[in-house]
Amino acid sequence: MSKISSLFYALIIFLSLFLIVTNGSESYLQYFPTYCKNSSDCPRSMCFPFTNPKCVREKCVCI
Secondary structure (H helix, E strand, C coil): CHHHHHHHHHHHHHHHHHHHHHHHCCHHHHHCCCECCCHHHCCHHHCCCCCCEEEECCEEEEC
């Protein structure tokens, strides 16, 4: 019984750390495409500083 509870606690800690790391990083946004019709549809928050979002083949790309 104690092994199950310690496994459960370890799983919760791992999951919370994973959520914190992925939410704190903006780089994961580059892997999920944002669809667009023109460049103004692309959110500026998806790109790193000094890069601009552009609509290329109906997907937002940081250039």
